[in-house]
Amino acid sequence: MTDTRTARYRERLSPSLWMLVTAAVAAPMLSLTLTPLGSLPALLIGITAAVALIVLMLAASPSIRVDGTVLRAGRAHIDARWLGEVTELSGEQAHAARGAQLPARGWHLIRGGIDGIVVVQNTDPADPVTSWTISTRTPDRLAAAIRAAEAEAV
Numbered sequence: 001m002t003d004t005r006t007a008r009y010r011e012r013l014s015p016s017l018w019m020l021v022t023a024a025v026a027a028p029m030l031s032l033t034l035t036p037l038g039s040l041p042a043l044l045i046g047i048t049a050a051v052a053l054i055v056l057m058l059a060a061s062p063s064i065r066v067d068g069t070v071l072r073a074g075r076a077h078i079d080a081r082w083l084g085e086v087t088e089l090s091g092e093q094a095h096a097a098r099g100a101q102l103p104a105r106g107w108h109l110i111r112g113g114i115d116g117i118v119v120v121q122n123t124d125p126a127d128p129v130t131s132w133t134i135s136t137r138t139p140d141r142l143a144a145a146i147r148a149a150e151a152e153a154v
Helices: 017-024 026-033 039-059 091-098 139-153
Strands: 007-012 063-067 070-073 076-079 083-089 107-109 116-122 131-136
Touching: 007 139, 017 026, 017 039, 026 039, 063 139, 070 131, 070 139, 083 091, 083 139, 091 116, 091 131, 116 139, 131 139
Parallel strands: 107 131
Antiparallel strands: 007 063, 063 070, 070 076, 083 116, 116 131
16 A cells, blocks of 8 residues: 555546547437337446446556655556665657667567657666557656655655
């Protein structure tokens, strides 16, 4: 259990508004498909399915946290003493980091609709992962929190 008061940074990578709107559109589509069952049952099933889809999308959203000297991204975590150079990217640089420059031996937490990227080098000699590539809406704040955790871990 982590003490939330030591959290330097916390972000939930929830779906974009357009992804939620897309999930909400499932209600009328499903309702139209099920109209042979009757209008009211079709409408109720469609609305229930859309709400369930939106709740599932929100519940399955990974979070990024820097707690004390530990970086947590989704289910993965690493102590800051093993972190090296931190690079924050946005725009075209972030697009390239998510695509052609994405390291094959790296660990990735990438979400569509989120422009910013932070790339952190992994210096642990026993770990086959060479870097972490993490989507974030505020790359400058995440990079600052990681740097502060690194300074504390030394």
